[in-house]
Amino acid sequence: MALAIDSPRFGHVEIDPETVIEFPDGLIGLGGTQYALLTSDPDSPFVWLHCIDDPSLSLPVTDPHRFFSGYQVELTDEDGERLGLDDSTAVDVYVTVVARAELAEFTANQKAPILIWNGRGHQVINQAPGCDLRAPLFAEVLGGAAPADGDGG
Amino acid sequence: MLNITRRRGERVVLGDDVFISVLEVSGQTVRLGIDAPRSVRVYREEIWLEVKRENEAAAQAASAELPKDMPAPLKSDSGDEETRSVSINRAPARDENS
Numbered sequence: 253m254a255l256a257i258d259s260p261r262f263g264h265v266e267i268d269p270e271t272v273i274e275f276p277d278g279l280i281g282l283g284g285t286q287y288a289l290l291t292s293d294p295d296s297p298f299v300w301l302h303c304i305d306d307p308s309l310s311l312p313v314t315d316p317h318r319f320f321s322g323y324q325v326e327l328t329d330e331d332g333e334r335l336g337l338d339d340s341t342a343v344d345v346y347v348t349v350v351a352r353a354e355l356a357e358f359t360a361n362q363k364a365p366i367l368i369w370n371g372r373g374h375q376v377i378n379q380a381p382g383c384d385l386r387a388p389l390f391a392e393v394l395g396g397a398a399p400a401d402g403d404g405g
Numbered sequence: 406m407l408n409i410t411r412r413r414g415e416r417v418v419l420g421d422d423v424f425i426s427v428l429e430v431s432g433q434t435v436r437l438g439i440d441a442p443r444s445v446r447v448y449r450e451e452i453w454l455e456v457k458r459e460n461e462a463a464a465q466a467a468s469a470e471l472p473k474d475m476p477a478p479l480k481s482d483s484g485d486e487e488t489r490s491v492s493i494n495r496a497p498a499r500d501e502n503s
Binding site: 277279280281282296297298309310311312313314317318319321324325326327330333334337339341343345348349350351352361363364367375377385386392393 | 443444453454455456458459462463464466471477478479491
Protein backbone atom coordinates (compact mmCIF):
# COMPACT_ATOMS: atom_id res chain seq x y z
CA MET A 253 0.00 0.00 0.00
CA ALA A 254 1.28 3.42 -0.91
CA LEU A 255 1.73 5.98 1.78
CA ALA A 256 0.42 9.45 1.04
CA ILE A 257 1.24 12.65 2.87
CA ASP A 258 0.28 16.26 2.33
CA SER A 259 3.49 18.17 2.65
CA PRO A 260 3.55 21.97 2.92
CA ARG A 261 6.72 21.88 0.87
CA PHE A 262 6.03 19.24 -1.75
CA GLY A 263 2.26 19.08 -1.78
CA HIS A 264 0.64 15.68 -2.11
CA VAL A 265 3.36 13.05 -2.06
CA GLU A 266 3.07 9.32 -2.40
CA ILE A 267 5.82 7.49 -0.62
CA ASP A 268 6.91 3.98 -1.37
CA PRO A 269 6.73 2.18 1.98
CA GLU A 270 9.99 0.47 1.07
CA THR A 271 11.78 3.81 1.33
CA VAL A 272 10.43 4.75 4.75
CA ILE A 273 13.15 5.14 7.35
CA GLU A 274 12.26 4.25 10.91
CA PHE A 275 13.64 6.60 13.56
CA PRO A 276 12.87 4.74 16.82
CA ASP A 277 14.06 7.74 18.86
CA GLY A 278 13.04 10.46 16.45
CA LEU A 279 15.32 13.40 15.82
CA ILE A 280 16.85 14.93 18.92
CA GLY A 281 14.31 17.29 20.44
CA LEU A 282 11.99 17.02 17.44
CA GLY A 283 10.56 13.54 17.53
CA GLY A 284 8.95 11.89 14.55
CA THR A 285 9.38 8.16 14.12
CA GLN A 286 9.06 7.73 10.38
CA TYR A 287 10.86 9.77 7.77
CA ALA A 288 11.61 9.59 4.07
CA LEU A 289 14.30 11.27 2.00
CA LEU A 290 12.66 13.43 -0.66
CA THR A 291 14.03 15.64 -3.36
CA SER A 292 12.57 17.63 -6.21
CA ASP A 293 15.98 18.09 -7.82
CA PRO A 294 18.10 14.96 -8.21
CA ASP A 295 21.15 17.11 -8.99
CA SER A 296 21.01 19.04 -5.74
CA PRO A 297 23.42 18.06 -3.00
CA PHE A 298 20.52 18.56 -0.61
CA VAL A 299 17.70 16.19 0.13
CA TRP A 300 14.83 16.68 2.50
CA LEU A 301 14.44 14.46 5.50
CA HIS A 302 10.68 14.54 5.57
CA CYS A 303 8.69 13.42 8.56
CA ILE A 304 5.76 11.16 7.75
CA ASP A 305 4.10 11.25 11.19
CA ASP A 306 4.11 15.04 11.07
CA PRO A 307 4.12 16.24 7.45
CA SER A 308 4.76 19.82 8.56
CA LEU A 309 8.25 18.76 9.62
CA SER A 310 11.05 18.51 7.08
CA LEU A 311 14.74 19.34 7.24
CA PRO A 312 17.30 19.79 4.48
CA VAL A 313 20.20 17.39 4.91
CA THR A 314 23.32 16.65 2.91
CA ASP A 315 26.19 14.21 2.70
CA PRO A 316 28.85 15.94 4.82
CA HIS A 317 31.67 14.27 2.89
CA ARG A 318 30.74 16.37 -0.12
CA PHE A 319 31.48 19.57 1.79
CA PHE A 320 33.94 18.70 4.53
CA SER A 321 36.97 16.71 3.49
CA GLY A 322 38.05 14.34 6.21
CA TYR A 323 34.73 14.44 8.01
CA GLN A 324 34.42 11.52 10.38
CA VAL A 325 31.86 10.14 12.76
CA GLU A 326 33.01 8.65 16.04
CA LEU A 327 30.55 7.17 18.48
CA THR A 328 30.88 6.33 22.12
CA ASP A 329 30.96 2.65 22.98
CA GLU A 330 27.55 3.10 24.56
CA ASP A 331 26.02 4.50 21.38
CA GLY A 332 27.70 1.82 19.29
CA GLU A 333 26.17 -0.86 21.48
CA ARG A 334 22.82 0.85 21.77
CA LEU A 335 22.49 1.12 18.01
CA GLY A 336 24.04 -2.23 17.20
CA LEU A 337 26.76 -0.55 15.14
CA ASP A 338 30.36 -1.52 14.87
CA ASP A 339 33.30 -0.35 12.79
CA SER A 340 32.30 -2.56 9.89
CA THR A 341 28.70 -1.40 9.57
CA ALA A 342 28.14 0.56 6.38
CA VAL A 343 25.91 3.55 7.02
CA ASP A 344 24.69 6.57 5.11
CA VAL A 345 25.74 9.74 6.86
CA TYR A 346 23.81 13.00 6.63
CA VAL A 347 24.05 16.31 8.43
CA THR A 348 21.25 18.80 8.94
CA VAL A 349 21.58 22.08 7.07
CA VAL A 350 20.42 25.49 8.18
CA ALA A 351 19.66 27.35 4.96
CA ARG A 352 19.95 31.12 4.96
CA ALA A 353 19.74 33.91 2.42
CA GLU A 354 23.44 33.86 1.54
CA LEU A 355 25.39 30.72 0.71
CA ALA A 356 28.17 31.86 3.00
CA GLU A 357 25.71 31.77 5.87
CA PHE A 358 24.60 28.18 5.32
CA THR A 359 25.68 25.96 8.19
CA ALA A 360 25.67 22.24 8.82
CA ASN A 361 25.62 20.45 12.12
CA GLN A 362 28.72 18.25 12.17
CA LYS A 363 28.14 17.47 15.83
CA ALA A 364 24.87 15.57 15.45
CA PRO A 365 24.92 13.60 12.19
CA ILE A 366 22.10 11.33 11.12
CA LEU A 367 23.07 7.75 10.42
CA ILE A 368 20.87 5.61 8.22
CA TRP A 369 21.25 1.91 7.56
CA ASN A 370 18.93 -1.01 6.97
CA GLY A 371 15.90 1.25 6.87
CA ARG A 372 16.63 2.70 10.28
CA GLY A 373 17.87 6.13 11.23
CA HIS A 374 19.41 7.64 14.33
CA GLN A 375 20.71 11.07 15.11
CA VAL A 376 23.86 10.67 17.16
CA ILE A 377 26.36 12.84 18.98
CA ASN A 378 29.64 12.79 17.09
CA GLN A 379 32.66 12.40 19.36
CA ALA A 380 35.19 13.19 16.64
CA PRO A 381 37.27 16.24 17.58
CA GLY A 382 36.74 19.57 15.86
CA CYS A 383 33.07 19.10 15.04
CA ASP A 384 31.04 22.26 14.84
CA LEU A 385 27.33 22.66 15.52
CA ARG A 386 27.24 25.42 12.94
CA ALA A 387 29.99 24.67 10.46
CA PRO A 388 29.93 27.02 7.45
CA LEU A 389 28.77 24.64 4.76
CA PHE A 390 30.43 26.27 1.78
CA ALA A 391 33.68 27.31 3.48
CA GLU A 392 35.78 24.70 1.69
CA VAL A 393 33.84 24.87 -1.54
CA LEU A 394 34.19 28.64 -1.70
CA GLY A 395 37.93 28.34 -1.25
CA GLY A 396 38.36 28.45 2.46
CA ALA A 397 37.16 32.02 2.81
CA ALA A 398 35.78 32.57 6.28
CA PRO A 399 32.25 33.85 5.83
CA ALA A 400 31.68 35.37 9.22
CA ASP A 401 34.15 38.20 9.62
CA GLY A 402 33.95 40.01 6.32
CA ASP A 403 37.14 41.81 5.39
CA GLY A 404 39.09 41.57 8.58
CA GLY A 405 42.11 43.74 9.29
CA MET B 406 10.37 19.58 40.80
CA LEU B 407 11.31 16.80 43.17
CA ASN B 408 14.29 17.60 45.38
CA ILE B 409 16.33 14.74 46.79
CA THR B 410 19.45 15.00 48.90
CA ARG B 411 22.07 12.34 48.26
CA ARG B 412 25.55 11.65 49.58
CA ARG B 413 28.51 10.34 47.66
CA GLY B 414 27.91 6.70 46.75
CA GLU B 415 24.13 6.96 47.04
CA ARG B 416 21.79 6.49 44.15
CA VAL B 417 18.47 7.59 42.73
CA VAL B 418 16.30 5.17 40.79
CA LEU B 419 14.04 6.33 37.95
CA GLY B 420 11.41 3.72 37.24
CA ASP B 421 12.76 0.23 37.65
CA ASP B 422 15.87 0.35 35.56
CA VAL B 423 17.56 3.74 35.53
CA PHE B 424 20.09 4.23 38.34
CA ILE B 425 21.89 7.51 38.90
CA SER B 426 24.82 7.38 41.30
CA VAL B 427 26.63 10.27 42.91
CA LEU B 428 30.23 9.23 42.29
CA GLU B 429 32.08 12.27 43.45
CA VAL B 430 31.40 15.72 44.84
CA SER B 431 34.12 18.29 44.54
CA GLY B 432 33.38 21.98 45.05
CA GLN B 433 30.85 23.01 42.40
CA THR B 434 31.21 19.77 40.49
CA VAL B 435 29.21 16.61 40.93
CA ARG B 436 30.19 13.48 39.01
CA LEU B 437 27.26 11.22 38.25
CA GLY B 438 27.19 7.64 37.09
CA ILE B 439 24.20 6.61 35.02
CA ASP B 440 23.20 3.00 34.67
CA ALA B 441 20.33 2.67 32.24
CA PRO B 442 19.06 0.25 29.60
CA ARG B 443 20.69 0.67 26.23
CA SER B 444 17.53 2.07 24.76
CA VAL B 445 17.71 5.10 27.04
CA ARG B 446 19.53 8.01 25.46
CA VAL B 447 21.58 10.08 27.87
CA TYR B 448 22.79 13.58 26.97
CA ARG B 449 24.30 16.49 28.76
CA GLU B 450 21.49 19.01 28.71
CA GLU B 451 23.44 21.72 26.88
CA ILE B 452 24.32 19.35 24.04
CA TRP B 453 20.76 18.08 23.77
CA LEU B 454 19.49 21.68 23.72
CA GLU B 455 22.01 22.84 21.10
CA VAL B 456 21.16 19.96 18.79
CA LYS B 457 17.43 20.50 19.30
CA ARG B 458 17.87 24.17 18.35
CA GLU B 459 19.89 23.34 15.25
CA ASN B 460 17.26 20.78 14.21
CA GLU B 461 14.55 23.38 14.68
CA ALA B 462 16.56 25.99 12.77
CA ALA B 463 17.04 23.54 9.89
CA ALA B 464 13.32 22.72 9.87
CA GLN B 465 12.50 26.44 9.73
CA ALA B 466 14.04 26.59 6.28
CA ALA B 467 11.51 24.10 5.02
CA SER B 468 9.37 26.79 3.47
CA ALA B 469 12.24 28.49 1.68
CA GLU B 470 13.68 27.31 -1.59
CA LEU B 471 17.24 26.16 -1.54
CA PRO B 472 19.24 28.14 -4.07
CA LYS B 473 19.83 26.48 -7.41
CA ASP B 474 23.05 28.22 -8.33
CA MET B 475 25.50 27.06 -5.79
CA PRO B 476 29.15 26.12 -5.96
CA ALA B 477 29.77 22.50 -6.78
CA PRO B 478 30.37 20.34 -3.74
CA LEU B 479 33.84 18.87 -3.29
CA LYS B 480 32.91 15.70 -5.04
CA SER B 481 29.84 14.21 -6.48
CA ASP B 482 29.97 10.49 -6.14
CA SER B 483 26.52 9.83 -7.49
CA GLY B 484 26.32 6.29 -8.66
CA ASP B 485 28.85 5.23 -6.12
CA GLU B 486 27.71 3.89 -2.87
CA GLU B 487 27.74 6.73 -0.42
CA THR B 488 27.89 4.46 2.55
CA ARG B 489 30.62 4.84 5.15
CA SER B 490 31.46 3.17 8.33
CA VAL B 491 31.64 4.99 11.60
CA SER B 492 34.25 4.44 14.21
CA ILE B 493 33.43 3.53 17.73
CA ASN B 494 35.47 5.03 20.53
CA ARG B 495 37.24 2.46 22.60
CA ALA B 496 37.79 4.79 25.53
CA PRO B 497 35.00 4.93 28.10
CA ALA B 498 33.28 8.11 27.01
CA ARG B 499 31.49 8.82 30.22
CA ASP B 500 34.74 8.99 32.15
CA GLU B 501 35.98 12.28 30.89
CA ASN B 502 37.36 15.23 32.74
CA SER B 503 36.45 18.22 30.64
